[in-house]
Amino acid sequence: MEYSQQSRQFAQQGYAVFPGALAGEALALLRAECDAFVAREDARMDAAGVDTIDISHRGKRYFANECQRVVPALRSVLFGRAMADVCRATLGSTAYFFFDQYVVKGPEGGLPFAWHQDSGYVVGNGGPPEHAPYLTCWCPLDDSNEENGTVRLIPGSHRGGIVPHDRQAGTNDLVGAPASSEGIVVEAKAGDVVAFSSLTLHATGANRSTRPRRVYLAQYTPEAMLNPGTKQLRRNAILLLQDGQQMTFG
Numbered sequence: 090m091e092y093s094q095q096s097r098q099f100a101q102q103g104y105a106v107f108p109g110a111l112a113g114e115a116l117a118l119l120r121a122e123c124d125a126f127v128a129r130e131d132a133r134m135d136a137a138g139v140d141t142i143d144i145s146h147r148g149k150r151y152f153a154n155e156c157q158r159v160v161p162a163l164r165s166v167l168f169g170r171a172m173a174d175v176c177r178a179t180l181g182s183t184a185y186f187f188f189d190q191y192v193v194k195g196p197e198g199g200l201p202f203a204w205h206q207d208s209g210y211v212v213g214n215g216g217p218p219e220h221a222p223y224l225t226c227w228c229p230l231d232d233s234n235e236e237n238g239t240v241r242l243i244p245g246s247h248r249g250g251i252v253p254h255d256r257q258a259g260t261n262d263l264v265g266a267p268a269s270s271e272g273i274v275v276e277a278k279a280g281d282v283v284a285f286s287s288l289t290l291h292a293t294g295a296n297r298s299t300r301p302r303r304v305y306l307a308q309y310t311p312e313a314m315l316n317p318g319t320k321q322l323r324r325n326a327i328l329l330l331q332d333g334q335q336m337t338f339g
Contacts, residue, residue: 199296
């Protein structure tokens, strides 16, 4: 699909919305697998006798990582035509699958997520201080709005490079901008893709609704990312696009 308008906006503002890109079977699959990953995180907390692991907090906010390794069926989304089109419009002619994650906020008080850059998390968690900016595809599985804690972005913030991030006590969030920072609220429908640069400052609000707010996150890099020192592969580097052509199919 041709996304010339989104390409221009992504280059200028560091984000773009792709309406309905994952509507239909892809959305149904992502929804069907979500609850099991929330249960997996609860089981991990049970086993450790805690209510918090890293940035996941029982009943309030869950981050379930590397889901496609557990459920290979998710690769039909990650390596489908829709995501290839989004990558082509944003990253360009080369794209590697990097990381996937379910992000779920519990109802009636699901925790907010502080202002940060995704690249700030790479650096803050021991990744390479210098790496090529990459792509985050924020894919709501429910209609996302200000009430249930949709994403907020600071347009143009991707131009400033990686900013310092500090670890926040209590939530364990890495914080790259003050809580009072102004941004824009991006309301998105289930099946949309909100794509933004790993350098774009963003945050999400609390979920004040009576239902969980579910999101699937897929990230792609323009080159393989290696850990500093060891030079071992960080996360994943599965080639999706080369010279603009799709190389891997779900």
